Amino acid sequence: MAEKEPVKSKPRPIIRLGLFLMSHSLLVSVVCCTAGILALLLLPVLAKNTYISENALMPGSASPMLSSDDVSEASRFVDKILSLDSSSASLGIEIPRLIKQHITALGGEVNYHEFRSQLNTFRPLQFFASPDPGIIQENYSCMSYGLNTVGIIRAPRGDGKEAIVIVTPYNSRKVTAGEALSLGIGYSVFSLLTRVTWLAKDIIWLASDSQYGEYAGVAAWLREYHTPFFGGLGKLHSEICCEPSGFSEFETDAILETGISDTFRHAGTMAAALVIKVADSSSEFEKDALSIYAEASNGQMPNLDLVNIVNYLAVHGQNLRVKVEKIQSFLHSWWLRGLGGLFESLGKLARSLNPQWSFGISIAEYVEGSATLASSLYNQALGVPTGPHGAFRDYQVDAITMEFSRQLSPGYRNRRTEFLMRGGRLVEGVVRSVNNLLEKFHQSFFLYLLTSPNRFVSVGVYMIAFALLVAPLPMVAASLFSDASKLGSMNEQSTSGPFSKPALKFRSWKWLHAARTVLIVQFWGAFMTLLPYFYCHIPNSSPMTRLLIWIVLLIISLLLLWLNLGSIFSHGNNTQSQRTQWAYLKSVTIAAAFTGLCLMSVINFATAEIGALLLVPMCLMTVPMKLKGWTLRTSMQVACNLVLTFLGFPPVAFVVLKGALKGFDSISIGEFWTWMEALWEWNSATYVYICMVHLPCWVLCILTLLHPC
Template sequence: MAESGAPKPKPRPIVRIGIFLISHSLLLSVFCCTAGVLGLLLLPVLAKNTYISENALMPGSAHPMLSSQDVSQANEFVKEITNLSLKPEGTGIRITGLIAQHMANLGAEVSYHKFHPILSKFHPLHFFSGPDPGIIQENCSCSAIGINAVGIIRAPQGDGKEAIVLVTPYNSVNLSHGEALSLGIASSLFSLVTRVTWLAKDIIWLAADSQHGEYASVADWLRDYHTPLFGGLAKLNAEMCHESSYLYDLKKSPATGAEVSDEFRRAGTMAAALVIKVADRNEEIERDTLSIYAEASNGQMPNLDLVNIVNYLAVHGQGFSVKVEKLWSLLDSKWLKVLGKTFESLGKVAGSFNPQWKFGVPVADYVEGTATLASSLYRQALGVPTGPHGPFRDYQIDAITLEISPKVSSIKKGRQNEFLLRGGRMVEGVIRSVNNLLEKFHQSFFLYLLTSPSKFVSVGVYMIAFALLVAPLPMVAAYLYSDAHKQDFSSEKDELTSSPASVDDPAITFKSWKWLPAAKTVLVVHLWSVIVTLLPYFIGQIPNGTPKNNLLMWVLLSAFSLLALRTILGSSFSVISISQLQKKEWALLKSVMISAAFIGLCLMSVINFATAEIGALLIVPMCLMATPLRFDVKARSLRSITRTACNLVLAFVGFPPTAYLLLKDLFGGFGSVNVGDFWNWAESLWVWNSATYLYVCMVHLPCWVLCVYILLHHC
């Protein structure tokens, strides 16, 4: 029989570590949050040079085969299509017919693809899916119908199971010179691939009619490509649309012997897609510039190898100046330059101890890298595609948009052939690299942030900053719960010593369930957030609503629904007395709220890391600092006054419309303030099915409401 005075066994090491972390949660919270912000600022320093992971790509290993003859034919095509665009009547559909006829003359299998514009309405049942074919405009006019021209070159060395897509968006109603040049680049490449012997993948040229938007035409074609389609262009009523007879005349014309079909044609599985655009700029630039746009819906990115081969071939092959989007407002930031000098000095000190410690970058590189990183983080966080390449990522197809900005002087002086030759050879090199692949892109990264066209930060590095930011949340939640439980236990012990109550008293047994009212309050607020998320669907049914009126109605209905839920379901803290408040009953609410915020941030990091990272920068300090203002006002110490000021500032900044305006000022320039801007921004998120909208309404907003509830607790 064991002795009654035997020492209790020590807990396991992991349990002791957990107890130590929880007991020192305040110190660890300050350390982790500081380290998380510092880690985010260190990402440009920790960025690595890009490299080709897949050896089979071999960019630049073959000599370009695009000849001057191909470019001359393309230049003639550009002139012909430009002259046709100057004619006043029937321009749009005639341009489409001319493109299709040109494809057929080059030896391609050509077909037309008709699509209807999609209505931009919020529909909660189709949030995470693509646009429903049924959500189209009924009884739309002929002018509201877009027609794409699609040409396919079958690979002589292939089996028809894989394909590479070239997309050239153009406005058939108002064709610009840049769009004509992009069509010329694709035409020169099509002329080349019809006679080469090394082609192992089919080549698809999609001339996308962008009169209703670049995204809509590509997305509709992709949806029809991956789903059965019954009927073709014949569904278009020729009697209603008189201009459509021109397309039928072309199809039946025996002038060239080429045939244009109205049936939907398909090739193999798409290995990659390139969207080719030529920018129309009026300002002079020193060199031809290539801008790469890679962000798709919900922060999805193409495989980094695709970006790498484009950057390599553009810089080393054709001498382009490659750029990715950057946050221009940060380039002149003084505090960023001071921070860059600090990191540069620390890098020199570290290098003096060990030359292998390559820490620190020049100030100019750090500032530019930070501006590029911020832009990459912001565009991924929005969850909105940055170009027509966006629909491809919804089908797990690697795609990017290449926007070429030519020197204005080179085009004006008749050097158009040279520009078409350089642009065509660059795209030819990308096609040859992708053509060498025996499988889909998989070797390199899919989760990354760019700091320059040739530098990136991988997921294994940037996740550390996010992990440090959210790490204090579970520790503080456990500390608040244990602290409240200790105080309850001490008060119960005093009651037991002063009253003859039995140990089996139900009033004592169920004291451990005191967190249930707090959980009920958090649940009610999150149920309310679901209502707030769905309200725009009903507000959108009101005709002729302005953004300002819609936003005001959204706010009023949200406030009314919160009061109604509180009345119907009740408030768990409505009957708490002042004596109970002194026992820190609010701490249980804060503990459950922090736990819910932690779960929401972790789930969002799986869907869209950039949104979770920016959200953590706003939510985590607000959650950790939230304390009833009543206590701080009574204390009247320097610490309490500072905490009160911080709570008020964080509550103001954390309010979603305020946070939007501040981020708009930081990332896009402030400009004029309009009350309806927040509605327009939210509308753009739900139109593009961005999960950021769900995060703002169902994670950020309820967390802000609960923090304000704690601040105003019994004030």
């Protein structure tokens, strides 16, 4: 009796789906990439109106208390600042002395905070680390001093555990009219808050010295606020610096003779921070305007509720025109207007079918939303703060920069009081809303992209575009690996003879040759990441010179890498073996690109999104160039591969991307190195992504192109 053959069980549905996608990986790749780009273009249409998530904020629920007397006193304060002799050697202490006198007269606590300008250098071991806790380091110059003035109001209804910070940066060596007005707004609000009874959080007014940059003074004060340095100004001079400070002898004596304790004063844990600036140029609009800057390092954003209350109070309370940064070249783009017209027509068609469908926006709204979205994506991808508020995000404090622009008017001096009133009442309203919070901001979004001051795209929407772009990578990698394994198995059986047993023991480990190649290139990427540390201190060298040095070292190291990897390309003589090798190499390369992009999306989504737009097409389309039997199809394939590889080179990608966003008129290749230096000085994860994900994948794609086939 014949034995029954065992019935083979069908694979699970998820396995069958995976096998189906692998067998149709080309079609899936085209569909997913097209859908990912379309989803990215649809983001302005899918944006939602902003709303206040935390009910306790209650913006605008109370009438402003800032009076005309407070504003008049602030206007006289501005006049005193502007009347100081800008050519005087003592100007660096005269403004802090003036601020100190007014804070003392109001009954607030005050102290000076002296700091040194820190030379930004490349520190490769400090990426992803917390801000540097050290106050004095070897790369500080004792001749570079700044002086912050800090005023504190103790909340009558608080317990001293929380505080709100108001920052007004100014150049103590040459104060401008806009900086004087920002100090006036800060003083008017501080004057009001010393008298109110509803205050439950301490108020800190930081008049930050910005002669070494707006960020430096704020960052130095925050560094000492969280890691205090025990000792005063005199101890700082005597113990650390042998040479005299940047202040003159008269200024140093004036600091010590003020009677103000040089002990650093603390308040509670910071709940929020507002940076107040006034632009020196007038607004092009018919009324005063307010620009909001929210991006911090590595694409961090403050809680959306903070942006919402500022926008709500500015528009509905003070009748200000609120704006966020846009990419101006997008506003005149013909293809964006064409897409906007298409989406507008689709919206009208949807509403004709069902009036409740609210799909589609007007052409003007789509173009402006796209310009704002591109700017938000670009600034987050850079990983560099757009203002002094970025220093607070390093300590997980929600902060934004509010830049006021005055109305273009020849008789503006006569309406300074009105401008101070608007600015002061806006800051008062924001402080009152934050004062109502019983806990830190947590209700609204921390991951979002702005398309206008009152519209945003949440993380649940914009991640769809990224997911669609990277979805083909694991499927194509699995498909290549499966095909290479089958081809390798057939090759082994053909070479071993019909009566020999296939060498199953070694067949599944052939991909290790490709894995070794990828691993070596990854180590090379780590070496290129650390390389600038050794030659970034070359004196009197221009960014173009340092870029050329980097490219020369890049080429030399690539040639050495090619010599070391030569044995991999010579492994196997027949065509099937060579085809197996490049398929394995491309498979592992795609897997490495997928892993790097997914990890980067957790750290900085904007960088991962832009990187996916450049990296995914290059990795998917790269195949070895055939030297014989060229046809029209192979010629187009080679041309496409060369173009994508050329555009994927980081300096070229930077120039093309920045030129497309900002215009090609003033773009030079040397700006790439200036940008790279800015990235590592700010410890931006974008720099790590470029050197350890994008650049190695670019090299591996070149190795695949040059692979014999």
